[in-house]
Amino acid sequence: MAETPNDVVLSLRDVSKTFGPITAIRRMDLDVRRGRVHTLLGENGAGKSTLMKILAGVQPATGGTITLDGRPFAPANPQQAAERGLSIVFQELSLANTLTVAENILATREPARFGFISDRRLIERAEALVRELGLPVDVRARVGDLSIAQRQLVEIAKGLSHDAKIVILDEPTSSLSDAEAEILFGIIGRLTQAGKAVIYISHRMEEILRLSDDITVMRDGEYVATLEKDRTGIDELIALMVGREMTEIYPPRLGPAPGAGVAPVLEVSGLSREAEFHDISFAVKPGEILGFFGLVGSGRSEVMKALFGMTRAEGEVRLDGAPLTLSGPAEAIARGLGFVTENRKEEGLVLGQSLRHNITMASLGRVSSRGFLRRRLEGRQAREESARLGVRAASIEAAAGTLSGGNQQKVVLAKWLMTRPRVLILDEPTRGVDVGAKFEIYRIIRDLAAEGTAIVMVSSELPEVLGLSDRVAVMSEGRLQTIADRTDLTPERVMSFATGQTK
Known part of the structure; x- marks a missing residue:
């Protein structure tokens, strides 16, 4: 690994981390230089998050040495890490939903006098930071009322509110639109121009190759290689990351698309909800994958929640030709609908419960x-579904919260x-999931379509929408702009519809 002593701000040598008999990281080396973006790349479970928690003072290293500005660095807690100049924005949000944006951004550092917090100065400081970063967020808003994308922006603002030498960004664009991601990329550029180092974690290859100066690959808790961005490419990085060549990211369709004579399983007509989506x-x-694309705020997720009975909307919905009026999600499940929400942590899983419980919770009637x-039947069916989807866990009694992001998403699936759904709605099915796990989820989606399941898939990743869908619906500002065969669309044409430039 090339090293320039005057430029290296953070150095790791032979760092390891064990949890009892389990080794999460072994022999990890890393040099991070000032004024550069250093991307850490690896599949879920490769050890990236554990390494970041060590740097942030959340967990101690078991062995090895870490230096920051040439001095030993072993923070006992996040506050010590921040005091030494390291700031981290975790992928999993650490916000208090009942507090305002300003209160979250300046938590534990509120301006006070004589022991009393000054609300005026709190708002002023938060507004100044949000304005400086160019973030479209109201600092007086309650975080619980914000969208997932807006919460992600608040998390970023919170992390950047510290005057740091090193900024760690863990999957910061996982729920951001292209426009919001561009704001973040501009912030990263200003950070590096100011001489700060950025450690960047992402699974999106296009943005990795755009932003990175240096890229370090991890696999199975070990250091694999560090490459300069200009001397590598996507194929080489994926091969290093997963230990195998991946010649086809999007598996081919298994059989022909449904023909013109096949009757729809789900029909939606004139669906509207005030201030969210219209007409x-x-x-x-059956067997079709209909992709939904649109920028954040376009109304995609809101439409899906209405279809599943989570919210009420005007209009007509028909299932197998018969009117479908839902009183709530329980009736939607009973009628043959399934819904993988975009927020698996809060809406898709009970993290403290076992895989067995999580897998069977929506279909208890089948195991009762x-x-x-009938616990024995429940366990057998949970094991069968877990094996079918390739979930990697010690057992079905393991807590869902102990799994990697990719395996958690498989448990949600x-x-x-x-429930054996006739129609499966997938809202951001690969959010925060690494390339290897994405490939497996894509295979599962293809298999479901081949079995006759009708799939409605929402995704913010345009290559994913065009790579998997048979047809693509594009939304902008709460309205459906077009529905077209994916072979008739280019990325540029889809974005033109999504931004309202093409009607």
């Missing part, structure tokens, strides 16, 4: 008799597949 009409056939749970 949405579409149909999806006369109102009593397993939960809905146990």
